Amino acid sequence: MDDIFFQLYKKIAFLGDPEKVHDISLPILEFIYKSYLGKVLHKKIISKKTKQLNIDFDNPLGLAAGFDKNADYLNFISNVGFGYVEVGTLTPKPQAGNPKPRIFRLIKDEAIINHLGFNNKGIDYAINKIKKFNRNIPIGINIGKNAYTQIKDAFRDYEYCLRKSYAIADYITLNISSPNTKGLRQLQSGQNINEFIRSIKGLHDNLKKVYKKHTPLVIKIAPDISIEDIGGIIDLINSYDVDGIICTNTTIDKSSIDESYKNLQGGLSGRPLYKQSNNILKEVCRQMSKDKTVIGVGGVDSPQAAKEKINLGANLIQIYTGLVFKGPGLIESILR
């Protein structure tokens, strides 16, 4: 039944501009799930319990960052079967992001190219929304920097967001891998990542003392990262006791997609990202000590694809583009 409804919705929705469709459909779904009807539609969470990041997850499948940047749709996204959700990316100040159009559907490839550039209402707005929400599953908060903040000052933006999120998040993600904020990925390598992690972890350790609670911290990396940079990040994760890693964000590699889309600016997600993302996941799991949590994301659009990420060593999984093309039925089929 769900599937028939989704196929019908998709036929109509896929005629429209992707960003407009997202911005119209989600408030409607949120309204429905917030109403009495929400109790009827609520999907019982399929139990595949796991403890990661010192958090008890009902199941290991989560919604990836970017789908609900501002925590505006928590009633909907927390009640479709996910074991956890990640909101954001959030920046200290609200910002509009890059010029539109900036989301493109690649129907044949079952992929998306997005060039959003952290459009969001700012960390304060999202924190307020989360505070007011009676959560039934863990909520991760994904943080980044404002577009106008120079890379040398980026740590200040992350520190600001970390302070704001610490008490309220179940875990916090440092997104240093979006391809849509100029220069952001420089934070992943060399001296930049060293200084960045050192300063963020200094604050993180202080906040732990202040709040007498540990909010786990994870780093989200790009699928385009070099093997050398992976090694550098894993060394830092171990030495500074960061809790985990998310592999991966979207790719700038467009070699595998239809010629007509190759010149589009932005990050590619969905099926064409799957192999590349898995290669990074495999390398990370090979090097990472087993007490750390590895979250696998990128191109999961079937139970087999999710299983493969677990087989490669992922402890938790996330999806985004698969949900757009396959609908919420994908959540149940993966978990079953």
Ligand SMILES: Cc1cc2nc3c(=O)[nH]c(=O)nc-3n(C[C@H](O)[C@H](O)[C@H](O)COP(=O)(O)O)c2cc1C
């Ligand atoms: C439209 C769109 C917006 C996204 N925005 C963010 C974001 O704000 N922060 C982030 O860390 N990842 C963002 N992502 C990346 C996803 O979280 C995920 O890492 C990536 O899409 C790979 O997973 P998928 O193939 O299942 O989509 C975005 C992805 C898409 C498609």
